[in-house]
Amino acid sequence: DENEDEITVTEPKIRKQTEDSQSSMVSVFGMINSDDQGEDEYYARYWPLYRMIQKNDWRGVEDFVTNDPGALTAKTVAPGSTTIFHAIVESLVDVESYDATCLLDKLASRVxxxxxxxKDVYGYTALYQCAGKGSLRALKVLVKYNPDLTTIRSTGNNLPIHEAAYNGHKNTFQYLLEVTRGVDIYSGNDGAKMLSCLIDASLYDVAFDLLKLHPTIGRDSIDSRRIVLNTLAQMPYAFASGSRLGRIPVEEEFVSSIQTNDNQNVDGDMENLIVTSKIHSQKSTGAMWHQSHWMLWNALMRLAPSTKAIHEQKLAHMQTVEIVRIICKEVIWTRHIGKLRWALFTAARLGIHEFVNEFIMAYNRTAIMLNKDGRNIFDVAVLHRREKVFNLIHRVNYTTNLFLIEGNSGNNILHLAAKLVPSSEVAGGHCRCSGSLAKMVQRTYAVEKLIHPDMVGDENSSNQTPREVFTQEHKDLVKEGEKWMKETASSCSVVAALIITVVFAAAFTVPGGSDSRGIPNLLHEKSFMIFAISDMLALFSSITSVLMFLGILTSRYAEDDFLVSLPRKLIIGLVALFFSIASMMVAFGATVHISLSHKWNLVIIPVALVGCVPVTLFAFLQFPLLLDMWLSTYGRGIIIDSSWRELASCDLVAKGN
Structure with missing residues (x-):
């Protein structure tokens, strides 16, 4: 092995294996290939040390450095590269052991x-790399021998504490908070960047605590506010609106929330801003009720860790909203709104309605701010299908001329609503085509009610009205919806037709037969009456189902039909089909009971259990489709139900004023 290593160093171009070993060494020491004999001797001298570092042979490294003290400070051939000591540190930071820490301490004492x-070629010191990897032990050793390392910036003008915060190393960050001296890390862009890095790493609790302890952090200049708000505006998952928990109904009284006093001065005693709980609600009847709630909630979190995770995530959502609220307070909006504009419109585009709402509460003229395309936040919300952001319109003033502004392309807000929804909005769902098209038509009608009637027929720069834009943009989706509707109706019609055939024939071949006058012999039996009624209901409901599906197949499939007409027919058809299947199974069970009850009185039990299987299976398979159809047709509107007269009236007052 030793001979082969030697060949690798002294004859770098002889064999492919030699070249591979040479490139590995260059990647660690930053050395370059050269035919110079002096460089080959340099490689040969430190090649064994490189192998020891590569194999984590720290005892061998210590012996080598003891015999050759100059190895630690040896410079590499490439200018600006690290020393061998830095290469050792890079390897040691990944080894969290007592022996590795002791070795680093011995080596650092000799440097x-x-x-x-x-710094290395990337502009990072050894301590900066330790901060990025969260190696607290190695970091403490380096600070011990050079405390000024905490103030050395990278080429990106970042401090080690920023790197630790960005990578989410909470313990390392807390330690650097204590030992960083000589730089005011709580003010200016350094403080804002530190807060921003914590938010990027989802350490919202640490960021919020830091904001409580140092009220001016991220708020001492408009640039600092811009840095923090820009970070939050790009993180929809940090808010409830962008989280999967947004649809989970969690009782607020079980969720710790952030509350501030109405008369609190944020620049003053921030310690008064505390994390409290809404469990002290007015619905509570006393201390016993409060205590029982706490006991139940704590027991639930202990027994179900996922419940605790939900609780912590909901708390994090509230903390981010509170951070936005604090950062937005006491801004001189008339002077600095331009620097915060990007954050506002980014949040509106991503659908973070909590973020936009805090802007509206802090500045009552937020609604009339325009972006570079000449659009306000509600235009952006309509364009990107952010209904919750658009529904904030009832919280703003100056709504009289809100929708009179046309963008650079001449499109008013109704043109924007008529545009095709992004593919991400229609992905998934059982009624993707028809349900999405129904929502689009519903959204367009809702926006049409909010604008002045004179704008409904306006043309854009392409000489198209909103109706023409809608027809052109959605023609492919209409075809897909038509195809899906016809295929669904055809398949269900076949099933309904089979049921009609079976139950119609069963009506003339009654169980037990008939006498010469055609009267059933078992007419007075209860089971026979159940059979007759259920068979009749199955026939009538299946015929109704076929008629509904036939109406779908013969529809004209206009855009408006997807809003109410087609979904209503499909809902009635599916419900009738389900009812006919259930009635047919009841009729079958009654027939079996009539035939076998004289031998086994309990035959109805297994028949009923088995008969429930196909009925339940049909219900589970078709219920999601039925629910989507119902919600898209008769559910709550995705946009507020209002009119242009209400928006133009003086009764609407911003909630925050």
Whole structure:
């Protein structure tokens, strides 16, 4: 092995294996290939040390450095590269062991402090790399021998504490907060960047606590506010609106929330801003009720860890909203709104209605702010299908001329509503085509009611009215919806027709036969009456189902039909089909009971259990489709139900004023 290693160093171009070994060494030490004999000797001298580092042979490294003290500070051939000591540190930071820490301590004691502060080709010191990897033990050793390392910036003007925060190393970050001296890390862009890095790493609780302890962090200049708000505006998952928990009905009284006093001065005693609980609601009847709630909630979190995770995530959502609220307070909006505009419109585009709402509450002229395309936040919300952001319109003033502004392309807000929804909005769902098209038609009609009637027929720069834009943009989706509707109706019609055939024939071949006058012999039996009634209901309901599906097949399939007409027919058809299947199974069970009850009185029990299987299966398979259809047709509107007269009236007052 030793001979092969030697060949690798001294004859770098002889064999492919030699070249591979040479490139590995270059990747660690930053050395370059050269035919110069002096460089080959340099490689040969430190090649064994490289192998020891690569194999984590720290005892061998210590012996090598003891015999050759100059190895630690040896410079590589490539200018600006690290020393061998930095290469050792890079490997040691990934080894969280006592022996590795002791070795690093011994090696660092043999290196001059200026050498510890040397940067690699990327502009990082050894301590900066330790901060990024969260190696607290190695970081403490380096700070011990050179405390000034915490203030050395990278080429991106970042401090080690920023790197620790960005990578989510909470313990390392807390330690760097204590030992960083000589730089005011709580003010200016450094403070804002630190807060932003914590938010990027989803350490919302740490960011919020930092904001409580240092009220001016992220708020001492408009640039600092911009940095924090820009970060939050790009993180929809940090808010309830962008989380999967948004649809989970969690009782607020079980969720710790952030509350502030109405008369609180944020720049003053921020310690008064505390994390409290809404469990002290007015619905509570006393201390016993409060205590029982707490006991139940704590027991639930202990027994079900997922419940605790939901609780923590909901709390994090509230903390991010509170951070936005604090950052937005006491801004001189008339002077600095331009620098915060990007964050506002980004949040509106991503659907973070909590973020936009805090802007509206802090600045009552938010609604009339325009982006570079000449659009306000509600235009952006309609364009990107952010209904919850658009529904904030009832919280703003100055709504009289809100929709009179046309963008650079001449499109008013109704043109924007008529555009095709992004593919991400229609992905998934059982009634993707028809349900999505129904929502689009519903959205367009809702926006049409909010604008002045004079704008309904306006043309854009392409000489198209909103109706023409809608027809052109959705023609492919209409075809897909028509195809889906016809296929669904055809398949269900076949099933309904089979049921009609079976139950119609059963009506003339009654169980037990008939006498010469055609009267059933078992006419007075209860089971026979159940058979007759259920068979009749199955026939009538299946015929109704076929007629509904036939109406779908013969529809004209206009855009408006997808809003009410087609979904209503499909709902009635599916319900009637389900009812006919259930009635047919009841008729079958009654027939079996008539035939076998004289031998086994309990025959009805297994028949009923088995008969429930196909009925239940049909219900489970078709219920999601039925529910989607019902919600898209008769559910609550996705956009507020209002009119342009209400928006133009003086009764609407911003909630925050």
């Amino acid at each position: 001059y402090p200026p050498t510890l502060a040397r």
